[in-house]
Amino acid sequence: MASTETTDPTADAPVKDRGDAGGLEAGLDALETSVASRTPFRQTFVNKILPPIVAVGVVLVVWQALISLKIVDDPTKLPSPADVGNEFRDAWLEGTLLGYIWTSISRGLLGFLFALAIGTPLGLLVARVKFVRAAIGPILSGLQSLPSVAWVPPAVIWLGLNNSMMYAVILLGAVPSIANGLVSGIDQVPPLFLRAGRTMGATGLKGAWHIVMPAALPGYLAGLKQGWAFSWRSLMAAEIIASSPDLGIGLGALLENGRNASSMSMVFEAIFLILFVGIAIDLLIFSPLERWVLRSRGLLVKG
């Protein structure tokens, strides 16, 4: 410490301060770091779990009231909650309930996996190759707004009444969403990350693997989530329109059977199951995945 060059009378003070620079820094760090606490279960229950239960309860009460007060007095139009419940119980006791669900879910998930395998490289290509983007980018976005039920008639004509036709419809519904999600994810990668990566030597494939792909993950996941919703919708449309004894009975076919048998409670059963599966897959797979990614990056706003 050569303080000879300075005439400042407080020149010795820095020496003392600096001896404790680590402590000063630790103090600053502690002051600026907020401690995150876990929300107690009671609060989670009141804020997150209770409201949907109340909403479902209200719907059931109103529904029962419509029947009991004879406002709608026609079981072929509106079955009672108990009738629909019986339908579920019968299907469960006959052992067919899980079969319906599994037929549709296995188709939906397999189709979704195909869509994933096609949509991901397609998205990469559109995002990275200018010519490809100019050529099919707008078409890909446009396809997202085309209801995939429009593909059912041509798919039946091209492929016949079989599982391939179902998968084709799922693909046409889900691939654009997945590819578009990846494209917008890559477009939104902050240029700063790319520059930082380049100074560290992450260029070309290394840059794509270490920087671009992980940075684009949130957008990609949003695309997957939407892709699943589109897969499921497309599949239901295909199952309702194209029923054949060879295809087995999925949820869409169950709905169609209910209509043919004029059994409104069976129609309701099918609608509830379709809704339930769609929500369950989202809650069990996509939402946790998305929450985990966003939370680990500090992007999840605590509500």
Place this chain on the structure above:
Amino acid sequence: MATALAKAAESTAAVEHAARIEHVSKSFPGPAGQQLVLDDITLDVAPGEFVTLLGASGCGKSTLLNLVAGLDRPTAGTITTDGRPALMFQEHALFPWLTAGKNIELALKLRGVPKSERRGRAEQLLELVRLKGSYGKRVHELSGGMRQRVAMARALAQDSQLLLMDEPFAALDAITRDVLHDELTRIWAETGVSVLFVTHNVREAVRLAQRVVLLSSRPGRVAREWRVDMAQPRRIEDAPVAELSLEITDVLRGEIRRHGQH
């Protein structure tokens, strides 16, 4: 141009200089034809030297740093560096999908450090920036000052002879900035790395550097240089720091005033 740069980098000149900037000009296409941003800049950074580049807006200091970092190419002139310089930005630029430690390990990995050594080296670097125990912290869990220290550790992980810093403390509060000045001075002394530090804060420039280089604006030219002989560590409040800052500020204001006259 690229091959000329690469060849020059292999020459012996690189050994005597952490960076050698020779007659570098840079222009960008503007609304009225080519706009000259940097005009004939010549500047050397000796091994282990700490140089600050000072200038008002539009002096092209960040452009110059990008050129030295190899992110862009000069229109004329040559830049030679001993290997790829590390670069620190005003924003921490840490990757939010990695923990603090893994951010540092990525730099090590891209440099080819074997997997078995990365963890230990990353812990060492975190200790160097006084963030022992923050290995598993996510970027968003760190304060602004801590993030910049992790960014510093990540830059040091590149094991480069030259550390380029582009206003790295400009976005921090004054208290944290003072502390990080001390830290940077200490780390510079401990590692012997050369630093080229860009700032528009005159006192910061004097507080940190052995040599302050003032750039004029539009186009950027080297206007003047000062040697700063005061011993480190200094404080930003030291009288000699203030005195020299005053002198430099006067020259800087003179440069800025020229742009008001037609």
